[in-house]
Amino acid sequence: MKKFDIAYNRHCGINKPDIMHLFDVSVAEEVNRFHKTFDGYVPTPLADLGHTAKTFGIDGIFVKDESFRFGLNAFKALGGSYCLGRYMAEMLGKDIAELSYCDLISSEIKSAVGEITFVTATDGNHGRGIAWTAAKLGQKAVVYMPKGSAAERQENIRKLGAVCEITDVNYDDTVRFAKQQADENGWVLVQDTAWEGYEQIPAHIMQGYLTMAVEAAEQLGDKKPTHIFLQAGVGAMAGAMAAFFRNLYGFEQKIVMVEPDKADCFYQTAKADDGAIHAVGGDLDTIMAGLACGEPCTIAWELAKYCVDAFISMEDTITANGMRILASPSQGDKAVISGESGAAGFGCVAEILTNQPQIKQQLKLDENSVVLCFSTEGATDTENYKNIVWYGRYADK
Numbered sequence: 570m571k572k573f574d575i576a577y578n579r580h581c582g583i584n585k586p587d588i589m590h591l592f593d594v595s596v597a598e599e600v601n602r603f604h605k606t607f608d609g610y611v612p613t614p615l616a617d618l619g620h621t622a623k624t625f626g627i628d629g630i631f632v633k634d635e636s637f638r639f640g641l642n643a644f645k646a647l648g649g650s651y652c653l654g655r656y657m658a659e660m661l662g663k664d665i666a667e668l669s670y671c672d673l674i675s676s677e678i679k680s681a682v683g684e685i686t687f688v689t690a691t692d693g694n695h696g697r698g699i700a701w702t703a704a705k706l707g708q709k710a711v712v713y714m715p716k717g718s719a720a721e722r723q724e725n726i727r728k729l730g731a732v733c734e735i736t737d738v739n740y741d742d743t744v745r746f747a748k749q750q751a752d753e754n755g756w757v758l759v760q761d762t763a764w765e766g767y768e769q770i771p772a773h774i775m776q777g778y779l780t781m782a783v784e785a786a787e788q789l790g791d792k793k794p795t796h797i798f799l800q801a802g803v804g805a806m807a808g809a810m811a812a813f814f815r816n817l818y819g820f821e822q823k824i825v826m827v828e829p830d831k832a833d834c835f836y837q838t839a840k841a842d843d844g845a846i847h848a849v850g851g852d853l854d855t856i857m858a859g860l861a862c863g864e865p866c867t868i869a870w871e872l873a874k875y876c877v878d879a880f881i882s883m884e885d886t887i888t889a890n891g892m893r894i895l896a897s898p899s900q901g902d903k904a905v906i907s908g909e910s911g912a913a914g915f916g917c918v919a920e921i922l923t924n925q926p927q928i929k930q931q932l933k934l935d936e937n938s939v940v941l942c943f944s945t946e947g948a949t950d951t952e953n954y955k956n957i958v959w960y961g962r963y964a965d966k
Contacts, residue, residue: 571965572830572884573920575928576840581878582820586871591772592812597779599666600651604780606669607650607705613637613781615788620899622940625922629939631794632895632915633785634905636947643859643911643946644781645698648761648805651777652770653702656757657682673706686711688756690747692740692802692858693722694910694946699759700731711756713747715740718858719950739853740802741864762803762866772868775809782813785941793818794941796934798914799877800827801835802862804869806945811876823878823932827917829855833882834865835873840880846870856885856953856963859910859946879932881917885909889963891916895944896958908954911946918942 590596604610614634622630635644651665657673658665660682672678686709689699696712703710710731714723718735726733736743744760748767751758763771797814799807804826811824828836831854837847849863873880891912895905907915918940921929934940948954956962 571886571924572882573887573925574830574836574882576836576880578839578874578877578879579842580874582875584875586875588772588868588871589812589816589875591776592779592809592872593816594783594813596776597783597813600776601780601783603651603654603665603669604647606671607639608670609639611637612784612788615785616903616905618898618902620901621894624899625919626936627922627934627938627940628936629792630915630918631785631789631939631941632905633781633941633943635781635911635943635945636906639701641697641701642949643694643697644778644806644943645694646701647698647780648774648777649695649698649759650702650705652759652773653687653699653706653708655773656770657706670705679707684709686754686756687759688712688747688751689759690714690740690743692861693718693949694859695761696731696733697722697726697729700726700729700733704730711750713743713750715743715861717852719953721950721952725949739851740862741848761805762862762864763868765867768868771805771866775805775868778806778809779813781943782810785943786817789941792939794822795938796823796825796932797941798825798827798918799943800857800860800910800913800945801869802832802860802910803864803866804835804873805866806943808866808869808872808876810943812872815876824876825917825932826873826877826880827913828880828882829857829860829888829913830882830884831855832861832863834863835870836880836882838865838870856909856957857888857913858950860913883917883920886963886965887920888913888916889957890965891919892954893958894919905944906947907944908946908949909957911944914942915944
């Protein structure tokens, strides 16, 4: 039987957290201003899958296609670039609003900040974003990846000049190893998951993702979504997006967080509903490599508890189906090349609309619904992408 479970959040809209203001529209606009100063910045496309929506029996589906972001095939450079920019600005005693990319690479600022080594753990896209930003800013990056990481993703990071090694432990233990290396070597840990005592840098990374949200809102114009589906690993992207859209629209929309069933720490935490955060251990064996995280970012959970209506845990076949539909949508819609993690939100929508009538009714998905999803990566593991989309691997059983 297909694994697909939902936990509804009875805390949604109750007890607004103090950090909500960090993700309001004015902050998003400032983050976007900073990103616009980088060479090669253009807003990524918002795919209008209107014909596919009609096939599913709803009014609209929009998919933000992050495969075009800075030529890196994923959204993660948004968080890394803003965070590293903030870090360097604070070293100089300046506000990031005073600085541009050109300022940060000037000889005066490089002389003032000296040589910095940024270190991180990643399933691929975050590390590539940190490596890209460090190279752009004339700094160094060291990246650690969990066991089972794709060689292609490692090579893409190394091509950007970073040191990149694959460990023999899972993602969460790789984060701990990266922190140990930072402590021992005097490096700067740049991680998008937070814990007690390590919150400022993850918050800045999360704010960096807001460029994606503000672009989507501008591209939608007057067409407000009724439902927003957000995939989560540590939850940094999903938490930031959920907070932004609550600040922008209020509670008009249903916001749903989606995870792989082998790494569903937000779902497990929401399901337990006992005031504690629940981690998931083991190998976290899922094709959604970018979501294979067993411990929630504490900031992201604080936001999700207030902003998210429901949490879904789903098996790999569902995101695989999403990849295939996006690659070959209904006639008249443009294809979206979406990787295993990128297609999770859309795959979840397709599953609900075709196979989950009770959940469809509970979430009020009907002929008037307009859905917004974020395809956070393209085909970052091209061999696996072909196996899934071309040859039918992970098809429904």
